[in-house]
Amino acid sequence: MIELINVSYSYKDSMRKQFEVLKNISFKVKNGELISIIGPSGCGKTTLANLIAGYLKNKKGKICENGRDIIAPGKDRFVINQENDLFDWMNVEENVSFFADNKKKVLEYIKLVGLENCKRKYPYELSGGMKKRVSIARALAANAEVLIMDEPFNSLDYSIKEKLYDDLAKIWKKTNKTIILISHDIEEAIYLSDRIIILNNRPASIKKIFNVPFSYPRNSGLKDSVRFMNIEKQIKEELIHL
């Protein structure tokens, strides 16, 4: 379980002026849960992801993983970034196995993300969606318990996104990983998550937490349902009135 207790974070800008980015953020993510964090651009969503990943120091408050303080990055929490984070000089198999604990399972994870026919291909030969799949396989091969996905579908076109949503949901259910998804896409957040945390403008604090009442597996027809649209409307209203 990931637990944030009164987490605040500020940094100094180029004029050495202190800027508060996050203020008193507290929430829990249960093991095997998929939560989304959404909020306006620049509110500090990525900063929050970086804090959970352990990349940033000097925070106030506490972030714990299964009761242990998070003070540094670790293989148990793997970040999947918006931009391409694959090593361009390694092929799919080498990228996935680079951080793998058990090299024998690498092919299994490549198969899980549907890239068994591309294991010898290099990143420049892959589409944006395929690169994301490799990133997911790499995180799984590293035996990460928590996947922190920082707007991973941002640069992808609609049809690829739709396919990836369903595949991610399947992989998530199969591996029972904890997923923290940073997003600005309300539809994506509702479609994928158990819960949605809405952040305020900077300094970001939690405005509201929505429970998503739909069971899994979900299908794209769900987006046309009245309940789905109602939740979408409520979240939009929350974001408009920040």
Added chain:
Amino acid sequence: MKNRFIQVILTVFIILFIWQFSYFIFQIKNPLIPSPFQIFLALKEVTLSGEIFPHILYSLERVLVGFFMASFIAISLGLFCGYSKKIGSLLEPLVEILRPIPPIAWIPLAILIFGLGDRSSYFIIFVGAFFPIFTNTFFGARSIPKVYINLAKTGNIGVYSYFKNILLKFSLPYIFTGLKIGIGMAWMSLIAAELIGAQSGLGYFIQINRLLLRTDKIIAGMIVIGFLGLLLNQFIKAIEKKCLFWRTENDRAD
């Protein structure tokens, strides 16, 4: 590629033709201004007699020793300075002061310290090649994306693995740019060093023929220098293509 080769050959041929043609038109009798045909004969003479080959070997040996020393130290130091911000910021100003000093300005000092001979030449070539390789490697290592650094931290892969598998590989395109500039600089520095402080090599060959007033042989020597420089550059480009196979055609500068 083939078209470009034909274009180059055609341009050279046209220039040589105009040169040879003007030679006849203006009835140039000055022995210090040779015609392309006389240069061709001189080139044939020095090649068939084997006169130029020992000089080529001496020059190649010097340039390769100096260049490899410079490459090894510059790449290691460049990666290390790019990796450690503290060491990088300490060394960068020193490099920036030394970098604008032309290699030729080091010749008097090199002769005083190392004497006339190979060691002076190695030093001059080293100085010529070091700075472009170092600055390019340093720039490459410093511009490594944050996501790679964060991934390495997440994976807890250790410094050696980080250098070998991430930092070096990421910096390779920059390193090769430095090597291509460096080999050109090494070659130029070599000839400058041999013109002044050596008893063999292509620079020395040119210098001796200056004293003998053989401008045809001087130009023949210059052509050999140009040709060997081109070959070395092509050799590095071939290695670059092999090492950077994972880059798309769009990523390549040339």
